[in-house]
Amino acid sequence: MTNDLLGRHRAVLPDWLALYYEEPLELTHGEGRHVWDAQGNRYLDFFGGILTTMTAHALPEVTKAVSEQAGRIIHSSTLYLNRPMVELAERIAQLSGIPDARVFFTTSGTEANDTALLLATAYRRSNTILAMRNSYHGRSFSAVGITGNSGWSPTSLSPLQTLYVHGGVRTRGPFASLSDEAYIAACVEDLRDLLGHTRAPAALIAEPVQGVGGFTAPPDGLYAAFREVLHERGILWIADEVQTGWGRTGEHFWGWQAHGRNGPPDIMTFAKGIGNGMSIGGVVARSEIMNCLDSNSISTFGGTQITMAAGLANLNYLLEHDLQGNARRVGGLLIERLRAVAAQIPAVREVRGRGLMIGIEITKPGTDEADPQTAAAVLEAARQGGLLIGKGGGHNTSSLRVAPPLSLNVAEAEEGAAILENALRSIQ
Structure with a gap:
């Protein structure tokens, strides 16, 4: 069904309308910090519809x-x-x-x-x-x-x-x-x-x-x-x-x-x-x-x-619910965890950001040369592990973007960091 939808998408929508992943996802529903695709797979969402699902999916107060x-x-x-x-x-x-x-x-x-x-x-x-x-x-x-x-x-x-x-x-x-x-x-x-x-x-x-x-x-x-x-x-x-x-x-x-x-x-x-x-x-x-x-x-x-x-x-x-304070506390833990991982991955040039707005820049090891293919591979590997992240950057789109809903808890931050660690290690 997803392949059928992808064909229909390509038949009626512009070629420049970007889709993530070699096999694009159809997201059907979400709750809290998680979303599900049309095949029933569950993902921890660290991109929130491009920083738009700010508090949580299906937040009862908003719905x-x-x-x-x-x-x-x-x-x-x-x-x-x-x-x-x-x-x-x-x-x-x-x-x-x-x-x-x-x-x-x-x-x-x-x-x-x-x-x-x-x-x-x-x-x-x-x-x-x-x-x-x-x-x-x-x-x-x-x-x-x-x-x-x-x-x-x-x-x-x-x-x-x-x-x-x-x-x-x-x-x-x-x-x-x-x-x-x-x-x-x-x-x-x-x-x-x-x-x-x-x-x-x-x-x-x-x-x-x-x-x-x-x-x-x-x-x-x-x-x-x-x-x-x-x-x-x-x-x-x-x-x-x-x-x-x-x-x-x-x-x-x-x-x-x-x-x-x-x-x-x-x-x-x-x-x-x-x-x-x-x-x-x-x-x-x-x-x-x-x-x-x-x-x-x-x-x-x-x-x-x-x-x-x-x-x-x-x-x-x-x-x-002081979600700004939560972003400071949980985001601080997450960025330090990712920096500790990145120190062991030569392809990671820099982990930067503050709060729940974190960038991971991927370059060819030992250089400042962008490596968009490797960044895309990490994006795919994270998806396979059950984590959705974004990408961006001014140097051929070789930065990964991590921006979960601001209600992210410590356990979810640890889970996402572990998946990202495996994804980053997979490129070595």
């Missing part, structure tokens, strides 16, 4: 909220007052740390970043955007145009002029050998030099931890230092929290808080985990930025009642 809201009204558009949307916006505005915040809901992280770019360019009257090398911000025409990862940027055409800044990948590039302090200083000087050769940009958009890029990150404080330079020129800072938000990094509720010396970003985007699988994205910005558009707009599906009900229930569960 109940969705069911009850579906029995009342599912959708009305933003042309009518919407209580769940207002309530979730109030919560997010307060949690964002942005003063006098306004919230606009979308259906995805791509659409959220697209909206942030619209706001920034309209507010600043500039179509020049600063973005980070190795970045990823979505699939739309404008988001692809600022994506600094060639594997996810199918066209060089863009409505924006994009200039790429160095600093998002700590252990590669010309400054990799420097101390953290010297690294930040060198990146800031690079930014100053870049700004001396261009018209005033609208904004810098940056992921505090690069998601598709392989869970890479700069030293804490880099974006705070960048912010000082940007503020001198009135340039906005957009924090792309689509993958880093809601406590996934453990140490902070938002990724930008590791760089918060100079206050919150001007604009912040979010998506993925807040809906626990329901389609929610959004933008938070200071009121003068959010309100700068001088034409009418609505969102047909952004903020619809059923997704807002899910988001409220999911956020409540996250906060009441």
